[in-house]
Amino acid sequence: MNFNKDQLCEIHSLGKTTRESLISARQVKSLATHKILFAGFTDAGPGYRFVRHAPNFNQILACTGGEGRVFINRRWQSCPAGHAYINASNSFCAYEIQSGSRWQLCWLIFDQQASLPAVMSGATPRLIQTDTLGLKHAITGLCHEASGEAEPAAMELWSALTHRKALHILQPPDTDPRLDKLWYLVRQELGGNWNLTRLARCAGVSAESLRRLSLEYHDAPPLAHLTRLRMHYAADLLACTREKISTVAARVGYEDPFAFSNAFKRVMGHSPSHQRDHQK
Numbered sequence: 170m171n172f173n174k175d176q177l178c179e180i181h182s183l184g185k186t187t188r189e190s191l192i193s194a195r196q197v198k199s200l201a202t203h204k205i206l207f208a209g210f211t212d213a214g215p216g217y218r219f220v221r222h223a224p225n226f227n228q229i230l231a232c233t234g235g236e237g238r239v240f241i242n243r244r245w246q247s248c249p250a251g252h253a254y255i256n257a258s259n260s261f262c263a264y265e266i267q268s269g270s271r272w273q274l275c276w277l278i279f280d281q282q283a284s285l286p287a288v289m290s291g292a293t294p295r296l297i298q299t300d301t302l303g304l305k306h307a308i309t310g311l312c313h314e315a316s317g318e319a320e321p322a323a324m325e326l327w328s329a330l331t332h333r334k335a336l337h338i339l340q341p342p343d344t345d346p347r348l349d350k351l352w353y354l355v356r357q358e359l360g361g362n363w364n365l366t367r368l369a370r371c372a373g374v375s376a377e378s379l380r381r382l383s384l385e386y387h388d389a390p391p392l393a394h395l396t397r398l399r400m401h402y403a404a405d406l407l408a409c410t411r412e413k414i415s416t417v418a419a420r421v422g423y424e425d426p427f428a429f430s431n432a433f434k435r436v437m438g439h440s441p442s443h444q445r446d447h448q449k
Contacts, residue, residue: 226281227257284436288340360420
């Protein structure tokens with residue numbers, strides 16, 4: 170049965186028996202580095218229902234157990250374990266528990282200015298099948314550390330891992346074995362001297378075939394995707410280590426820190442120095 174979203178009133182209801190743990194960027198400053206505003210996990214009970222007409226944030230809602238339902242394209246769809254409901258800022262979204270059950274979720278709320286993969290964009294939420302347990306374990310570890318010793322270096326590592334697992338959900342996986350092989354080799358040598366000819370040779374295809382494959386699976390040419398991999402790794406280094414920016418640049422293949430800074434800002438939306446300053 171189809172519904173008009175205007176028939177669904179704005180509502181934020183946890184329900185009386187829902188149990189929820191969450192942390193914010195105010196509590197864990199390293200989350201702000203990745204533009205994460207809140208992270209948490211929920212064991213939802215009867216009465217758990219959210220309808221948001223124009224949220225001012227991006228959200229990942231990953232189901233790890235039980236079953237709920239989510240609103241997409243004017244109708245409700247089942248959201249069982251191993252699925253994630255994702256919605257961009259200002260896009261209508263709604264989700265609720267199925268009657269007579271419980272629903273286990275982990276979730277992230279990103280600042281609307283966060284630089285996220287293209288799958289997050291668009292006015293309509295999406296339901297994708299994915300590995301949700303990695304994100305669950307990362308968020309659980311982060312919450313445990315935050316409520317315990319809250320050791321700064323450990324918090325940075327858990328925050329970076331949480332962000333990485335979120336990107337794993339949002340970034341479409343390599344589904345062509347030639348790309349799997351190629352990017353595995355690239356990740357072993359991110360700072361190497363990679364060009365289109367070498368990338369194509371490692372994939373075992375022509376340069377033009379690699380370009381088509383990369384556009385199909387990554388929505389970007391091969392060298393642009395290489396830059397994206399490098400910058401995300403650099404972001405983890407900046408978040409989790411105190412290495413100089415010039416050292417981080419060299420580790421991802423940039424002899425010129427200025428060129429690295431430009432590439433980082435283009436991919437991540439802010440400069441390496443801004444990210445490093447944010448950690449202090």
